[in-house]
Amino acid sequence: MVKNNKKVPLIYQGIADEIEFNTIPKEWQKTNLNTFSKEITLFDYQQDALKNALKLLHYYFNSLQKYDEKDDELLNIERKKKFFNEIWRIERELIDTLGIINKKNKPLFNKLKQYYPVIKERVHEKIHFLNFINRMSFWMATGSGKTIVLLKLIELLDNLKQSDLIPGNDILILTHREDLICQIKKHIEEFNKTAERKIKAWDLKKYDDVKCGNVLVFKENINVFIYRSDLISDQTKEKLLNFEDIENKGKWYVLLDEAHKGDKEDSKRQLYYSALTRNGFLFNFSATFTDAWDIISTGYNFNLESFIDSGYGKNVYLSQQELNAFKDKTDFNDRNKQKIVLKSLILLTIIKKVKNNINKKLEKTSHYHNPLLISLVNSVNIRDSDLEIFFNQIEKIASGDIEQEIFEDAKKELSLEFTEHPRYVFGHDELKINKEQISEIDVTDILKNIFNSSSSGKIEVIKIPQNREELIFKLKTSDQPFALIKIGDISKWLKEKLTNYEINESYNNKSFFKAISEADNSVNLLMGSRAFYEGWDSNRPNVMVFVNIGIGDAKKYVTQSIGRGVRIEPIKGERKRLMPLARENNSLAKEMRLKLEPGEISLIESLFVFGTNKDNVLKILEGIKYERKTSGELIKLKENENRKNYNLLIPVYKDRKTADIKELPKFEGNKKLLENFFDWLGDERLIYGIFPGEKINPKTIAKLKEFIDKGKFEENGSGNVSMQTRSLINHLNVILKEIDKFKELEDEIVHFKKIRVTLPDDELKKLKESIEQVTKYRDPADEKTKLKELVLSNKITLDEYTTKIEKLAVIPNEKEFKELKIKHILNHYYIPLILSTKDKINYINHIIKVESERKFIEKLESHLKQENNFFNRFDWWMFCKLDEHLDNIYVPYYNRPHNEMAKFKPDFIFWLKKGCEYFIIFIDPKGTSHTDYELKVDGYKEIFEENSREKEFRVDDNKVRVYLQLHTKDKNILPEGYRKYWFNEFSDLIKI
Numbered sequence: 001m002v003k004n005n006k007k008v009p010l011i012y013q014g015i016a017d018e019i020e021f022n023t024i025p026k027e028w029q030k031t032n033l034n035t036f037s038k039e040i041t042l043f044d045y046q047q048d049a050l051k052n053a054l055k056l057l058h059y060y061f062n063s064l065q066k067y068d069e070k071d072d073e074l075l076n077i078e079r080k081k082k083f084f085n086e087i088w089r090i091e092r093e094l095i096d097t098l099g100i101i102n103k104k105n106k107p108l109f110n111k112l113k114q115y116y117p118v119i120k121e122r123v124h125e126k127i128h129f130l131n132f133i134n135r136m137s138f139w140m141a142t143g144s145g146k147t148i149v150l151l152k153l154i155e156l157l158d159n160l161k162q163s164d165l166i167p168g169n170d171i172l173i174l175t176h177r178e179d180l181i182c183q184i185k186k187h188i189e190e191f192n193k194t195a196e197r198k199i200k201a202w203d204l205k206k207y208d209d210v211k212c213g214n215v216l217v218f219k220e221n222i223n224v225f226i227y228r229s230d231l232i233s234d235q236t237k238e239k240l241l242n243f244e245d246i247e248n249k250g251k252w253y254v255l256l257d258e259a260h261k262g263d264k265e266d267s268k269r270q271l272y273y274s275a276l277t278r279n280g281f282l283f284n285f286s287a288t289f290t291d292a293w294d295i296i297s298t299g300y301n302f303n304l305e306s307f308i309d310s311g312y313g314k315n316v317y318l319s320q321q322e323l324n325a326f327k328d329k330t331d332f333n334d335r336n337k338q339k340i341v342l343k344s345l346i347l348l349t350i351i352k353k354v355k356n357n358i359n360k361k362l363e364k365t366s367h368y369h370n371p372l373l374i375s376l377v378n379s380v381n382i383r384d385s386d387l388e389i390f391f392n393q394i395e396k397i398a399s400g401d402i403e404q405e406i407f408e409d410a411k412k413e414l415s416l417e418f419t420e421h422p423r424y425v426f427g428h429d430e431l432k433i434n435k436e437q438i439s440e441i442d443v444t445d446i447l448k449n450i451f452n453s454s455s456s457g458k459i460e461v462i463k464i465p466q467n468r469e470e471l472i473f474k475l476k477t478s479d480q481p482f483a484l485i486k487i488g489d490i491s492k493w494l495k496e497k498l499t500n501y502e503i504n505e506s507y508n509n510k511s512f513f514k515a516i517s518e519a520d521n522s523v524n525l526l527m528g529s530r531a532f533y534e535g536w537d538s539n540r541p542n543v544m545v546f547v548n549i550g551i552g553d554a555k556k557y558v559t560q561s562i563g564r565g566v567r568i569e570p571i572k573g574e575r576k577r578l579m580p581l582a583r584e585n586n587s588l589a590k591e592m593r594l595k596l597e598p599g600e601i602s603l604i605e606s607l608f609v610f611g612t613n614k615d616n617v618l619k620i621l622e623g624i625k626y627e628r629k630t631s632g633e634l635i636k637l638k639e640n641e642n643r644k645n646y647n648l649l650i651p652v653y654k655d656r657k658t659a660d661i662k663e664l665p666k667f668e669g670n671k672k673l674l675e676n677f678f679d680w681l682g683d684e685r686l687i688y689g690i691f692p693g694e695k696i697n698p699k700t701i702a703k704l705k706e707f708i709d710k711g712k713f714e715e716n717g718s719g720n721v722s723m724q725t726r727s728l729i730n731h732l733n734v735i736l737k738e739i740d741k742f743k744e745l746e747d748e749i750v751h752f753k754k755i756r757v758t759l760p761d762d763e764l765k766k767l768k769e770s771i772e773q774v775t776k777y778r779d780p781a782d783e784k785t786k787l788k789e790l791v792l793s794n795k796i797t798l799d800e801y802t803t804k805i806e807k808l809a810v811i812p813n814e815k816e817f818k819e820l821k822i823k824h825i826l827n828h829y830y831i832p833l834i835l836s837t838k839d840k841i842n843y844i845n846h847i848i849k850v851e852s853e854r855k856f857i858e859k860l861e862s863h864l865k866q867e868n869n870f871f872n873r874f875d876w877w878m879f880c881k882l883d884e885h886l887d888n889i890y891v892p893y894y895n896r897p898h899n900e901m902a903k904f905k906p907d908f909i910f911w912l913k914k915g916c917e918y919f920i921i922f923i924d925p926k927g928t929s930h931t932d933y934e935l936k937v938d939g940y941k942e943i944f945e946e947n948s949r950e951k952e953f954r955v956d957d958n959k960v961r962v963y964l965q966l967h968t969k970d971k972n973i974l975p976e977g978y979r980k981y982w983f984n985e986f987s988d989l990i991k992i
Helices: 011-017 046-063 073-090 105-111 144-161 178-192 205-213 265-277 292-296 304-309 334-363 386-398 404-420 436-441 445-447 491-497 550-563 577-583 587-595 598-604 613-629 641-645 672-679 682-689 698-710 719-733 761-775 780-792 798-810 851-864 933-944 976-981
Strands: 119-121 126-129 134-140 170-175 199-203 222-228 250-255 281-287 299-300 315-318 373-379 457-464 470-475 481-484 502-505 525-529 541-547 604-609 634-637 649-655 666-670 714-716 738-744 753-758 814-817 820-821 834-835 876-881 889-895 898-905 908-914 916-922 953-957 958-967
Touching: 011 046, 011 073, 011 299, 046 134, 046 144, 046 281, 046 299, 105 126, 105 265, 134 292, 134 738, 144 170, 144 178, 144 199, 144 222, 144 281, 170 178, 178 222, 178 598, 178 613, 199 205, 199 834, 205 222, 250 265, 250 373, 250 404, 292 299, 304 550, 334 373, 334 386, 334 404, 334 436, 334 445, 334 541, 334 587, 334 598, 334 604, 373 386, 386 481, 386 525, 386 541, 404 436, 436 587, 470 641, 550 604, 577 587, 598 604, 634 761, 649 916, 649 958, 666 719, 672 698, 672 719, 682 698, 698 719, 738 933, 738 953, 761 814, 761 820, 780 798, 834 851, 889 933, 898 933, 916 933, 933 958, 933 976, 958 976
Parallel strands: 134 281, 134 299, 170 222, 170 250, 199 222, 250 281, 315 604, 373 525, 373 541, 457 502, 481 525, 541 604, 666 714, 916 958
Antiparallel strands: 119 126, 457 470, 470 481, 634 753, 649 738, 814 820, 820 834, 876 908, 889 898, 908 916, 953 958
8 A cells, every 4th residue: 555645656657658659669569559349449548558568568578678588587587677777766765665574474475485586674584676567557447448458458468479579478367256257258259350369268277278288279369368366366275276376487477457455365466466477577457556566567547537637537526515414323314314315316407407408409319328326325234224214315305205495405505515616526627507507496307307207206116027136116106217226135125125115026027227328218316235336337327426435445446436437428439528529620529519508518527426424525535636646736837828819720630532542652561472362362352251350342352452553562571461461451441631621729739737746745835836936927028018008108106117127027937846947938838838857757747858859949949039030030929839648739641550540749839920921830859760750741741732832721811831840950861852841940940
């Protein structure tokens, strides 16, 4: 566990972020990261997780000490030492405290020390942390698709093993429940539908049979093993497996999927997994990490906060009113209990009405989801259990037993809280809701929208035959069920708690719970114990009530439950909120945004979380704050005030409808091999049977032969005709881009709002103060002019003028903090601009760290001091640093090694205006060492040039031209055809 609230840095991710993916060798980039199966394509963040995995594996097995298949255990220890020294330099104090000491569990230590060298530390023996650094964690929110990433990682490992780039160790998947193993196997089935090498998952108990050839094993498959993580032990009996029986000299790649429970036995098992991988690698996937080992080794962080912040989930609103009624079980404070339940029902009613309005405005019911309230309780079957008390309040409201005063108080308290505390718990967004939406709700609205009835009535219980886990409830005044209880065993409830209710049996055995995500499902309330919610998947939750959950070891469960509730799908197949989709130029999302009110979007895209007592709420908050602390404190810089004076244009692209064979980019392949293959094949239609999983239609078949005859090739001499043909099919399916229009900049630059800092509180405070001081800086010349005008118009006195001038003189335009330089550059899009004097800095992200960018800014500042500098020729100009991970300004280009369209995101964008001449300049100062620059320049030329000259685009009264300039010390070393795209000095940036 992380102790003393110390902020533990994500060291491995920091290392990965410093490595550009395109700089690792091509043989490490062979796997298609985009596709999982014919039906499933990976999201950008899933691909980024895999890229970080590849970068770190390459760094570990290649950069520090190149792997050779003759490597022995001593060379592996040497590799670990080198990697340890790298991370130790970054965080010495914390890393020195890690490792295993022979103190508390001596039998465990004695078992482990036969596998690791032991050192003396004071009076105790210790196994040094350097022995455990061959690991990588993936901190990915519940619902983010961890299993997809895990299985694609297996494909990556297999490809690297096949190419002898990493050791040829066996692969083992461990997860802690049988149903999770079944889920993984279902995903394997989906993957195998189109995979060239299919995954075969063997039960780990068959390990000896598989390795000894006692069962039929196909080498064409990716053979992996799978087992329950909680059944790995130090002894063998029944289902338990002694880790020493399958230890295999520590030559395993182990992939853990939520394989931790946090108990004492779990801590032991984690060390067994490490022993199994001491000469391999350990990969740990989870939605929640608390152990310093896991946090330090996080290679990719996409936890709940990052997931929501990136637009992939609902915004989370946590009600922090002190709700203590449910904890009082001796004194049945019905008034307070009813008020709590009423608040959640009022809120759900408002959201249900919003959903109905959305349906009417869009003339469709398929957009968004059918809102649902979930009540998760701590106790189920005991006397006066949490579930019973909550259900009793639902029953009273359903029967019309509501005090009007309580109802009005509930509405007033909701309205007051939303007005005074509109902020969501993650990010900077705020809830948008009108007081009228709350005040207008009456009991009839609740009956109609929640209870599916026009009038109050008694509850009728429906039991499903042969189903011992579900109970369905409906009012006798309605023919549609409104609620569902899902618990481990309903028999006690039927015998002891529902004796006064009419109980009927359903006419079929269909599970209501399994069908709850269906669009026409009438259930609006889902109540149950925490057990049912693990492994559940639905977009429907909008209100979540935790009844006495969140205390003690339930903190992880609360975070994971919220993670399950935030899933969203405003448009079928699109799992992002509407605004992020619109920013990505999704035409339907943009159309929906224009038709819907901001408040409607805000409510349907929110998950409201209620706790039922003060401790409950505090524990939920603690879990959320922990997520934030490990991700870092969010710092939001400000837009330059001058930005509003200028129309900053950016290009928007669209798919090209058709492209002639000769217009397609070069294909990296073996032309002669493909010619011979198609000649031998005779009938091209056989391609359908040979490559059933590929995107092939009659047009593709015709284009295959035509491209081989007339297309452009970049010869690579490969001899694998199967891979070549698959690649060519993908190549022909590449959709080229062209310019659609130019639009005004909105939210395409966002990185300055998402800077995260992991520093002790006192240092964080100093950094914020420095940023605030530099932000207040103003151009002295401009301010003096404005103040003089105020004096001349008698709006301020001469003394006031003098005071203000004196204040201006003491406000700095630059400050230093540790390795950071905080600069107020007058023409930059946001202020201040933050630069690091070091390339490797782990406590802050999304700032300028790269040396080439830092030197570019220094050179720009030096140039701006010149009296007749380049920029003085223009009426106005601005520029902005771009972040390749977060910002959405780019130039599309064909990435030949990956055989796909990609986005070139330059480091800077400049806007310059002179009369009606408008110039956009993309500048990338990385230098000539990045050899893929030719592909990026070609992509720019395809869209923005014609006959070797910049195209002119008409936008209102402006004549817009777009330029690309790469910066280097000496452009004479470049191929002649590319020299015009490189500049040495600002004076020759562009010709006007």
